[in-house]
Amino acid sequence: MIARFMLAGALLAAGHPAVAAGIPDSIARQARAAGIPEDAITLVVQRPGDGATLASHHADRPVAPASTLKLLTALVALETFGPGYRGSAELRTRAEAVDGVLEGDLVLKGFADVDLDTAAFERMLTGLRARGIREIRGDFILDRTFFDPARTDVGLPPFDEAPEFRYNVVPDAVLLNTNLMRLELSADEKAMRVLVSTPLEGVVVSAGEMKLVDKPCEDWEDFWTIPVVKESAGTIHVRLQGEFPRRCNASTEINVIERVAFADRLFRALWTRLGGTFTGKTRDGVAPTDAIVLSTHRSRAFSQVLHDINKRSDNPITRVTYLTIGARPPDGPLLPTAERSERFVRAWMKQRGIDDAGLVLENGSGLSRKERVKASQLAAVLRAGAHSVWSAEFAASLPIVGHDGGGMRTRLRGVAIAEGTRFKTGTLKDSTGLAGYLRTAAGETRIVVAIINHENAKKGVARPLVDALVEWAATLK
Structure with a gap:
């Protein structure tokens, strides 16, 4: 379970500059051998407490996130509706x-x-x-x-x-x-x-x-x-x-x-x-x-629906949730629901000091050829989730490595990480990634976002690379 941190919203995205590592040469060589160029990889590793960046590689380049984008929709909805909301x-x-x-x-x-x-x-x-x-x-x-x-x-x-x-x-x-x-x-x-x-x-x-x-x-x-x-x-x-x-x-x-x-x-x-x-x-x-x-x-309480969004990666439920964000009583011009949802999400990000430049939203689920997000933005969302008043509900909705579904039950076997590591996966034809909370063997929490966009980023090729990045991130101090 991710600890709840009480900090001002503006500090969530600001962090503290650090000399961040890029991806190691060994993983870069592994990627090239798999037909994936180094610049197709985007990565960020941060400490959730002070926001210090331990590793960064093309983290400010907008990429197709696949289902990792569900983290943004889920957290905005949770903080907007509260865990007891029911459709x-x-x-x-x-x-x-x-x-x-x-x-x-x-x-x-x-x-x-x-x-x-x-x-x-x-x-x-x-x-x-x-x-x-x-x-x-x-x-x-x-x-x-x-x-x-x-x-x-x-x-x-x-x-x-x-x-x-x-x-x-x-x-x-x-x-x-x-x-x-x-x-x-x-x-x-x-x-x-x-x-x-x-x-x-x-x-x-x-x-x-x-x-x-x-x-x-x-x-x-x-x-x-x-x-x-x-x-x-x-x-x-x-x-x-x-x-x-x-x-x-x-x-x-x-x-x-x-x-x-x-x-x-x-x-x-x-x-x-x-x-x-x-x-x-x-x-x-x-x-x-x-x-x-x-x-x-x-419907069930939203704290339970969250599990369908992140653990099961249910696209229809996520898309309904995204539209519901914009379907609440109007406080401005009457616009199409999806447009209102997008405006609300961007406002939520700005209120927490998260830059929305480069973000492209279509349906909030990641099941899109248009949607784009930066790894640094997803990392900031995860940090906001760790500091949220509803941090326990948000963290509990993420797949637990080695324990439940969401594509993480059999991943990262043999990697020196602690119990309680939680990652949301994302997979499309040309995109493979994960984003979540890594617990190191020493019991420290790291925010990790790793996404590969390339025509060769099929799950059988790209997942081993992403897992290698997680294993390496677990060694960073």
Whole structure:
């Protein structure tokens, strides 16, 4: 656990100048042998207490941070909302239920509830049945207007060749079940079977076009291609494509159904299961100002959601969190939510004496080809986290080396570091890095940020270099 330090905010980024080392020749040679030039590496090592820089290499050059950028979004949100903040979702109506019949519209209004999964939504609908409502004759309306614009996914080109998987889901303020359909896949020697475990009315998934192959089961996603989705006579048909290993069992969640249609099929399936009837249609809209709340769901406390951001590196949750920063009550011009979020983050940095020059923000998750940050800026964020009133919550959200997920369970084995070392990892096609708190064998804490940007910075090549930099940083005095 990182000790909490009580210093003035302006001192957090200022530090004390020191004669800082560059990267050692041995690691520079290792990098060149791997086809990575020395100037593709950015590094900073600091003491969190006085901010003294022990090592620095291109630390003031903006680089693609990948998921290490989540540290900035997480800390700004934690200090803005507090650890007890919860997103929410509400079922509202302006109509009265008479003899169990709701003659008006039912509205699902989202306030960035990152836990609004199928089970949570069913509990909300159960609350309607507990009120005696059994029939809904109006429409089911999805109010996503907590964010502006309400839908940023429409017309957005895919980030990569796998837009159907969870990490690529573009958020909105409702994000019902993250728009994900869960599939259970199983194959023997001759045939493949698929089971849809998410209740969706009128959705049929077939695997007849998947070719069975003799390939490793653990790599099954490498042989998968984007499913084909078509609607016919009111039924949505999802046809799985590509190859699947024989003698393999796997589970996955995919985002392939347009989100209004997905919400409609999920709502109808759950409402029918609860004994209700619905004769309207599902559409996007806005809740009337005089609507009353019938049922509410609240997410986990933000101190728990933080673990999803940093330990699990969950992109949709991070992006929802980033937008929520800008969706709070306006105190200035009415701007698109993402623009307000960016302004708020930059103001937060300046209040703590952290230079924002060179910083480029898009969605706050690092899942971007545009986002840029300096290693020195991430180091200053980590130092601010160490001095924050919520330092314990922030540190606890980072992956613990050798103990839990987030890409650090099997990293740095055999390196002379102490228990309690915590690092957030980041990986994109051309970017590999980590940033966090190193505990030396002597029990001293070091802030370390190491990021490699290069076309050869694949994880199998770049991670050993980054780990070597951490091992070396542990020896610095």
